Amino acid sequence: MTRPVAEEELHAYLDGFLDEARRQEIAAYLARNPAEEARIAGYARQRDALRAACGALAETPIPPALNIGRMIAAAHDRRRRRLRYATAAMIALGMLSLGGAGGWMARGAMGTPHGGVAGLSHVAAVSYTVFAPDHLHPVEFRADQRRALMDWIATRTGTRIMAPDLRASGYRFMGGRLVATEHGPAALFMYDDDRGTRLVLLGQPMRREDRNAPMARFQDARVGGYSWAMDGIGYSLAGPVSVAAGLLHPLANEARRQIADRM
Amino acid sequence: MQRVNRDAMTDAAILIEPLIPALRRYAMALLHHRATADDLVQDALERAISRWHQRRSDLDTRAWLFTILHHLAVNRMRQAARRGAHSAIEDVAQVLLAEAPRQEEAMAEADILHAVQALPEEFRAVLLLVSVEGLSYAETARVLGVPLGTIMSRLSRARERLSRKMEAGHRAPAIALRRVK
Numbered sequence: 001m002t003r004p005v006a007e008e009e010l011h012a013y014l015d016g017f018l019d020e021a022r023r024q025e026i027a028a029y030l031a032r033n034p035a036e037e038a039r040i041a042g043y044a045r046q047r048d049a050l051r052a053a054c055g056a057l058a059e060t061p062i063p064p065a066l067n068i069g070r071m072i073a074a075a076h077d078r079r080r081r082r083l084r085y086a087t088a089a090m091i092a093l094g095m096l097s098l099g100g101a102g103g104w105m106a107r108g109a110m111g112t113p114h115g116g117v118a119g120l121s122h123v124a125a126v127s128y129t130v131f132a133p134d135h136l137h138p139v140e141f142r143a144d145q146r147r148a149l150m151d152w153i154a155t156r157t158g159t160r161i162m163a164p165d166l167r168a169s170g171y172r173f174m175g176g177r178l179v180a181t182e183h184g185p186a187a188l189f190m191y192d193d194d195r196g197t198r199l200v201l202l203g204q205p206m207r208r209e210d211r212n213a214p215m216a217r218f219q220d221a222r223v224g225g226y227s228w229a230m231d232g233i234g235y236s237l238a239g240p241v242s243v244a245a246g247l248l249h250p251l252a253n254e255a256r257r258q259i260a261d262r263m
Numbered sequence: 264m265q266r267v268n269r270d271a272m273t274d275a276a277i278l279i280e281p282l283i284p285a286l287r288r289y290a291m292a293l294l295h296h297r298a299t300a301d302d303l304v305q306d307a308l309e310r311a312i313s314r315w316h317q318r319r320s321d322l323d324t325r326a327w328l329f330t331i332l333h334h335l336a337v338n339r340m341r342q343a344a345r346r347g348a349h350s351a352i353e354d355v356a357q358v359l360l361a362e363a364p365r366q367e368e369a370m371a372e373a374d375i376l377h378a379v380q381a382l383p384e385e386f387r388a389v390l391l392l393v394s395v396e397g398l399s400y401a402e403t404a405r406v407l408g409v410p411l412g413t414i415m416s417r418l419s420r421a422r423e424r425l426s427r428k429m430e431a432g433h434r435a436p437a438i439a440l441r442r443v444k
Contacts, residue, residue: 007419011419049375050379051394057376058285058288066308
């Protein structure tokens with residue numbers, strides 16, 4: 001014999017969610033129970049009326065604010081802008097914490113802590129900390145957009161800042177971006193090797209008294225590097241301490257040599 | 264990376280766009296106010312775009328969008344209730360009545376929407392998702408974040424209550440639509 005009919009099965013019957021065998025059993029049950037059949041027929045009329053009424057609502061013209069293409073484009077713009085603000089904020093915070101903690105060492109560097117080549121070392125170290133571990137957007141312009149990157153940097157810093165070629169030492173140019181500093185925009189170039197080790201090279205026009213500075217080493221617990229200034233542009237090459245202890249010094253010398261040759 | 268994002272966003276546009284009329288329909292029927300409903304749909308779409316990667320699969324897009332929209336709608340209704348705001352009951356009826364040639368039909372449609380509006384919010388949501396949007400019971404349970412058994416009992420009670428309201432409405436027609444001159 002057939003199973004007893006549950007209330008929820010009557011709804012599933014109405015909504016078309018029963019398998020065919022059970023649907024026929026329910027139909028037979030309703031045929032034997034006119035009161036139940038009338039009730040379910042009433043629900044069906046109710047559903048149809050509700051669908052018709054709601055259908056009329058859905059037919060009202062879609063307002064321009066709900067244009068999905070436009071919304072996606074707007075979201076894209078917002079995300080890019082947010083990323084830029086977040087970058088600037090992270091760098092500003094990083095500078096505060098590094099400066100405040102006092103754990104920073106700038107051996108041999110001249111000038112005040114946040115000015116000159118020492119200041120550039122701070123920004124390079126903080127930028128390394130923020131961007132080198134980034135898997136999504138380590139750079140804003142990739143190597144294949146080099147011309148656009150260089151033009152952007154020249155426009156914002158007022159100077160052509162060169163990205164040296166470090167491939168002979170095993171480091172490929174990944175691309176770059178602008179970063180915010182106390183003294184205005186600076187260029188950031190990023191390099192990596194086959195093992196994914198990343199280096200950051202910062203470049204920025206220097207004020208008059210810092211136009212030339214000898215190479216100075218800097219290091220904290222995680223980041224180290226070398227900074228110098230030549231003919232009005234300061235550079236700072238930063239990387240993980242493992243690299244800073246060995247290869248980074250010859251890399252900095254190589255970068256400085258290439259930059260001097262191009263001038 | 265950017266190329267990947269842009270392709271994902273093209274998918275988003277393709278999958279979301281056909282669902283917008285249904286989302287608006289649900290929001291309007293649930294809230295009974297067109298401008299608020301469109302606001303909510305806009306919020307929901309913005310969230311969907313920013314959380315696109317959180318979907319389980321393309322197949323799931325519809326229930327996922329309804330889930331986002333429903334959460335926003337519930338928050339909005341509770342805020343309105345706390346502020347003691349009175350929902351504009353005439354508003355949706357006016358949307359329907361705006362089409363002059365179908366006045367009588369529109370009156371009947373406004374009637375049933377008004378009766379639905381008088382149901383408790385949780386009954387209204389189940390009824391609209393199942394009867395109008397054609398979501399499965401399991402999808403409805405997911406959208407509303409309640410167990411399947413709760414969906415079934417709410418559906419049964421919502422249909423029963425709406426039937427009684429409609430019968431009462433037939434005995435005393437269209438009081439709800441009397442407009443103040």
